[in-house]
Amino acid sequence: MIGVLALQGGYERHGKVLEKLGVAYRYVKLPHQLEGLDGLIMPGGESTTMLKLANTFSLMEPLRACIQTGLPVFATCAGSILLCDTVLHPSQQSLGVLPATIERNAYGSQRESFYAEIDVEPWGLEQVGVYFIRAPRFVAHEPQVQVLCRFNQDIIGVQWRHITAVTFHPELADHTVMHRAWLHQQALV
Amino acid sequence: MKITGTLEVKTGLSEMLKGGVIMDVVTADQAKIAEDAGATAVMALERVPADIRAHGGVARMSPPELIYAIKEAVTIPVMAKVRIGHFVEAQLLESIGIDFIDESEVLTPADEHHHIWKYDFKTPFVCGCKNLGEALRRIGEGAALVRTKGEPGTGNIVEAVRHMRQVNREIKMLQSLRNDELMTVAKEHGAPFELVSWVAKQGKLPVPNFAAGGIATPADAALMMQLGAEAVFVGSGIFKSGDAARRAQAIVKATTHYTDAAILVEVSRDLGEPMVGIDVHEIPQNEIMADRGW
Numbered sequence: 001m002i003g004v005l006a007l008q009g010g011y012e013r014h015g016k017v018l019e020k021l022g023v024a025y026r027y028v029k030l031p032h033q034l035e036g037l038d039g040l041i042m043p044g045g046e047s048t049t050m051l052k053l054a055n056t057f058s059l060m061e062p063l064r065a066c067i068q069t070g071l072p073v074f075a076t077c078a079g080s081i082l083l084c085d086t087v088l089h090p091s092q093q094s095l096g097v098l099p100a101t102i103e104r105n106a107y108g109s110q111r112e113s114f115y116a117e118i119d120v121e122p123w124g125l126e127q128v129g130v131y132f133i134r135a136p137r138f139v140a141h142e143p144q145v146q147v148l149c150r151f152n153q154d155i156i157g158v159q160w161r162h163i164t165a166v167t168f169h170p171e172l173a174d175h176t177v178m179h180r181a182w183l184h185q186q187a188l189v
Numbered sequence: 190m191k192i193t194g195t196l197e198v199k200t201g202l203s204e205m206l207k208g209g210v211i212m213d214v215v216t217a218d219q220a221k222i223a224e225d226a227g228a229t230a231v232m233a234l235e236r237v238p239a240d241i242r243a244h245g246g247v248a249r250m251s252p253p254e255l256i257y258a259i260k261e262a263v264t265i266p267v268m269a270k271v272r273i274g275h276f277v278e279a280q281l282l283e284s285i286g287i288d289f290i291d292e293s294e295v296l297t298p299a300d301e302h303h304h305i306w307k308y309d310f311k312t313p314f315v316c317g318c319k320n321l322g323e324a325l326r327r328i329g330e331g332a333a334l335v336r337t338k339g340e341p342g343t344g345n346i347v348e349a350v351r352h353m354r355q356v357n358r359e360i361k362m363l364q365s366l367r368n369d370e371l372m373t374v375a376k377e378h379g380a381p382f383e384l385v386s387w388v389a390k391q392g393k394l395p396v397p398n399f400a401a402g403g404i405a406t407p408a409d410a411a412l413m414m415q416l417g418a419e420a421v422f423v424g425s426g427i428f429k430s431g432d433a434a435r436r437a438q439a440i441v442k443a444t445t446h447y448t449d450a451a452i453l454v455e456v457s458r459d460l461g462e463p464m465v466g467i468d469v470h471e472i473p474q475n476e477i478m479a480d481r482g483w
Binding site (some may be wrong): 005006008009010011012013029044045046048049053054056057077078089090091103104108109110111112113114116117131133134169172 | 190192193194195197198201202204205206207208209224225227229230264265266283286287288289299311312313346393436438441442444445446
């Protein structure tokens with residue numbers, strides 16, 4: 001059972017991808033819905049909104065505990081902002097479970113949002129079409145964090161132990177390759 | 190290679206706003222209150238719809254200095270309104286770097302025959318609709334998001350409910366039709382045949398559909414979500430109420446937990462006075478904002 005954090009944002013599109021892959025999932029809005037999960041997807045949306053809701057409904061500590069004790073996580077965009085131990089532009093609270101620094105809104109306003117095809121070499125993926133929507137970028141990371149992919153010079157995807165975090169949206173494109181690769185890589189299928 | 194400004198890139202932001210609340214604000218301070226309350230975006234305005242309604246006169250795009258001040262104050266997306274058909278106001282907003290443009294019936298229309306050709310812009314547009322034909326005409330012009338028109342500035346949900354039900358009923362009807370009936374229906378709706386045909390096959394609109402126009406309480410927001418809205422716009426309902434910050438937070442929580450009645454009760458307690466509402470049947474016909482646009 002995969003959980004999809006559903007406080008706000010692009011959670012339905014992640015759900016649709018999992019449906020296409022025949023993977024069971026449920027939405028997570030409250031702490032008890034974290035119980036018994038094999039993996040968790042943290043979607044994009046507005047990180048400030050998600051933080052507010054996670055704090056109000058007492059999800060921060062249970063989320064942090066689950067992730068620290070080994071729950072595999074795949075985070076996109078705002079989800080990655082929630083994971084990083086340092087958030088810039090401006091700084092804000094986070095779960096602090098991924099030893100990396102992320103800069104919010106790194107490309108400017110929506111006018112600068114874009115589509116691009118990227119390679120995820122460690123996973124053997126080439127020319128995967130993905131969307132960057134008011135996207136952040138990783139600006140620093142501890143040496144043990146693996147860089148999964150870059151766009152030009154920017155780090156746009158990282159992995160550390162069971163945590164995978166990307167700055168873009170594979171779920172908005174009409175394919176399932178990225179989710180399938182994550183599920184295989186974490187031995188969830 | 191970066192590809193910017195496509196309809197898919199534009200609807201990408203609509204997708205990220207789902208399940209959230211977009212709040213009308215008229216000052217940088219209000220924008221900050223909205224962001225702190227958990228708004229997913231703010232709509233920068235000179236006057237909220239209730240005041241536009243009360244003061245009368247021509248309502249136009251907000252002045253750049255106000256929009257810049259609000260953009261400076263928050264990190265969430267900033268939207269702003271242009272008059273229907275006023276593509277130069279839209280050019281100004283795009284140049285300012287606004288994240289979303291609302292071609293809105295709340296402002297006085299600049300053109301009584303044409304809406305903006307939204308494919309000319311890299312910035313996404315949201316437009317209001319009362320029915321499926323209107324939604325598909327706006328999508329045909331390149332809108333990346335539609336919303337109910339409702340009746341802005343009234344604090345009365347009745348028109349938003351009517352418009353949401355109308356669009357969803359018409360989608361369901363399309364699904365029951367044979368291919369040879371779709372052209373006739375496209376003619377009746379005054380909508381592009383390709384889009385009518387797409388909706389008949391997919392059973393949904395090609396872009397997200399949000400609720401707007403008259404939302405004043407957490408229960409109003411949850412009602413629209415249960416009726417199929419994918420997010421809500423709140424205009425006068427927050428900053429025309431007794432305790433704006435508290436009400437704003439409550440509506441954010443209600444929009445996330447829209448099917449959980451126990452949480453809805455909890456967030457609806459002790460909110461202070463809601464905005465004073467207006468019975469839409471008492472509004473003179475020539476002041477109905479939902480009838481602007483075509």
